[in-house]
Amino acid sequence: MDQENLIQKWLLDELSKEESKAFDAMEDAPFYKSIINDAAQFKASHFSTVDDFETFKERVISPDPKVRKIQWIKPILRIASVAVLFFGLYYYFLFNPVTEVQTEVAQKTIIxxxxxSQVVLNALSEVSYDKNAWGTKREIxxxxxxxxxxxxxxxxxxxxxKGTISVLGxxxxxKQRGTFFEVACFEGTVRVVTNRHTEILQAGDNFKLFDGEMITGKNSFDEPQWTKNTSYFQRTPLKExxxxxxxxxxxxxxxxxxxAEQLFTGGFVHSDLETALAAISEPLDLNYQILKPNTVRFSKRD
Known part of the structure; x- marks a missing residue:
């Protein structure tokens, strides 16, 4: 099979195993593959998308190969790469119903x-769910x-x-961070299932699991304080x-x-670093020092 037909079938993802080996052996194969990989950086506005892509189809699908194919195949492949990227994204969003939401440092978002139902996502957190199956399976x-x-x-x-939390409404x-796992119920009833425990929490109850140790207790507030830009902790390891x-x-x-394993009860605000550091250091009799860049060192007071 000649090179042009190989390129045609490669673009259409129709190569057999033997044809795929023949394509990979072509001198320009790395270049064609790099064009597809670089499609996200290519500026499609340099072309008239509809007209140029129609021209591309006519020239590539045409049974009459041109001697000067090397002069047009590279720019045409750029147009093709944009088309591949576009249709790939289209089918991805059409047939991949999983929605993922992530937050960055110091960022919160409402979903x-x-x-x-509403979810308030704290900093450096991620949720995912299947929107198409939601009517029959509410799982996140x-x-x-x-x-x-x-x-x-x-x-x-x-x-x-670390566990699954099940509710009706x-x-x-x-909160699940590394080995630390915490569930606090503010309304209704919550069932928490882990590898070793099953706990039923009523409104006002909380459950913690860290380093294999389980603690149950009562909430100090009627809603999580981090949603009001204050982090509050009850008998929580200082490292967390x-x-x-x-x-x-x-x-x-x-x-x-x-x-760092001692338990801390208290909180800090999200709006002022100095105030937050003082709120942690004072009750624990610690000193703190702000270093550069963006580093804080705690030490025990003499």
Whole structure:
């Protein structure tokens, strides 16, 4: 098979195994592949998309090969790469119903689900769900922390790497960061299933699991304080408090002669770093120092 037909079939993804080997052996094969890989950086506005693509189809599909094919194949492949990218994205969004939402450092966002349930996503967190299956299976996957206000209806599941939370219609908060896992129920009833435990939480109850240790308790507030730009902790390992400080302020925390496993109860605001550092250091009798760039060091007071 001549090179032009190989290129045709490659663009249409119709190469057999033997033809694929023949295509890969072509001198210009790396160039053609690089064009497709670089399609996202190519500026399609340099061409009249409809007219040029119609010309492309006529010239490539034409049974009458031209001697000067090398002069037109490169720009035509650029047009083809744009078309491939466009149709690839079209089919991706049409047939891939999974919606993913991520937040960055110090960022929060509100998500409305297909049934009008709402999710408030905390910094450096991610959720994903299948919008097409939502009518029969209300399931959302979470990495990080989120507050859920669930519309009444069928069972609603929040799946994390540490456990699954199931409800019918309620308000609750889920936090899963590394080995730390926490669920707080603010309205209704929540069932939490982990590898070792099943807990039923009523409004006002909370459940923590970290490093294999389980703690149950009562909420101090009637809604999660981080949604009001204040992080609050109840008997939480100091290392997790430091980690949340890093997420909210985009800083790196280091410490010296500090027990990072000690439990901390208290909170800090998200609007002022100095105030936040003082709120952590004072009750624990710590010193802090702001270093450059974006580094904070805690140490035990003498």
């Amino acid at each position: 409305e689900l297909p049934d009008a 996957k979470l990495e990080g922390e989120a507050f859920f206000d669930v519309a009444k209806g069928a069972k609603f599941d929040v799946v994390t790497s 309620t308000e609750f908060n889920v 408090v430091f980690a949340e400080l890093e997420r909210q302020y985009n800083v790196t925390i280091t410490f010296e002669n500090v027990d």
